[in-house]
Amino acid sequence: MLFMKLKEILTGIIPLNGSFDTETEIKDIVYDSRNEKVGSDILFVCLSGFQSDGHSYAKSVYDKGVRVFAAQKPLELPEDATVIYVENTRKFLALASANLFGNPTxxxxxxxVTGTKGKTSTCYMIKSIFEAYGKKVGIMGTIGIFYGDTYEFLGLNTPESYDIHKHTRGMVDAGCDVMIMEASSQGFLLNRTYGIIYDVGVFTNLSPDHIGASEHKDFDDYINCKKLLFRQSRIGFTNKDNEYYEHIIDDADCPVKTFSVINEADYRAVEPIFSSDESNLKTEFTCIEKTPSNDNIKTKIELNTPGYFSLYNAVAAIAVARNCGIPYIAVKDGLKKAFIKGRMEIVPIYQPFTV
Known part of the structure; x- marks a missing residue:
């Protein structure tokens, strides 16, 4: 990685203090004190978490050779340390990382893609459709980060902001046309996606979940974090059948289109047929797409994933693809080929029944 001057790292960031040399050269950013990257050209960002606080490890990082820090709490370090004070170090990390990697998004x-359920499946259905259309796609989420020959598992639905921008840069450099990511409520709560404007945002569904001491304090907090997606997107798509539909869209800063199985919507999955054979469980349905001229487009769709829930994931993926100008021939091909590791996979057991 090439060196970047501190003033470039700080583009778009307003520090609370100005007593540091903006010509200082920075090679990389670190947010975990266990990281082996050390040296005076490393910027360490102190993050406050649910269980630990990076500010508490600043001195140990200093002892390893790091001399530049970003903090939101007072640090007691020797005089040769440069400390940049900011209001929120998580937002700082997001913007600084974007700058470091050349704003790849x-x-x-x-x-x-956000939602209580269906994020991973919807992401992989969208991926498969875009690939059927000839696009090169990178993806990051629960299963891991995949693009080109790169695979990394970080154990988070939405990676830390540094890793988002690092791998998005990797996707761009690998020639990817599209980046798809799971945008979890925790990702929004902890500002991992701060500063990113998505070309498309998808909200699959919403139900009470992820509420507790190390997650969201209550359901309102959970909803409000997820709703941030439609304040960071150019266009949104959401499930009109969900009981919280009106609440989901009430603060949207972008136009929002709808998909459904039950209610009238811009894209609707109807007439489902669930079947199976010796090697597959199948779902077939008709997608009804509304057009500006009110001439509905009806298309038969086939999936190799069973279940009523698959209708919602698939019609969400269709809505995204069609609004990106992808023809139904690629939509049909992509959905028929879509494979989501660990989601409704057939297990060969050589018995007279299917698992």
């Missing part, structure tokens, strides 16, 4: 078509 501005160079690639970005799709963010």
């Amino acid at each position: 501005r160079e690639i078509f970005t799709i963010g």
Whole structure:
């Protein structure tokens, strides 16, 4: 990685203090004190978490050779340490990381998917459709980060902001046309996606979940975090059948289109047929797409994933694809080929029944 001057790292960031040399050269950013990257050209960002506080480890990082720090709480370090004080170090990390990697989300078509259920499946259905259309796609989420020959498992639905921008840069450099990512409520709560404007945002569904001491304090907090997706997107898509539909869209800063199985919507999955054979469980349905001229487009769709829930994931993926100009021939092909590791996979057991 090339060196970047501190003033470039700080583009768009307003520090609370100005007593540091903006010509200082920075090679990389670190947010975990266990990281082996050390040296005076490393910027360490102190993050406050649910269980530990990076500010408490600043001195140990200093002892390893790091001399530049970003903090939101007072640090007691020797005089040769440079400390940049900011209001929120998580927002700082997001913006600084974007700058370090050349703001890669501005160079690639970005799709963010949130929701209580269905994020991973919807992401992989969208991926399969875009690939059927000839696009090169990178993806990051629960299963891991995949693009080109790169695979990394970080154990988070939405990676830390540094890792988002690092791998988005990797996707751009690998020639990817599209980046798809799971945007979890925790990702919004902890500002991991701060500063990113998605070209498309998808909200699959919403129900009470992820509420507790190390997650969201209550359901309102959970909802409000997820709703941030439609304040960080150019266009949104959401489930009109969900009981919280009106609440989901009430603060949206972008136009929002709808998909459904039951209620009238811009894209609707109807007439489902569930079947099976010796090697597959199948779902077939008709997608009804509303057009500006009110001439509905009806298309038969086939999936190799069973279940009523698959209708919602698939019609959400269709809505995204069609609004990106992808023809139904690629939509049909992509959905028929879509494979989501660990989601409704057939297990060969050589018995007279299917698992």
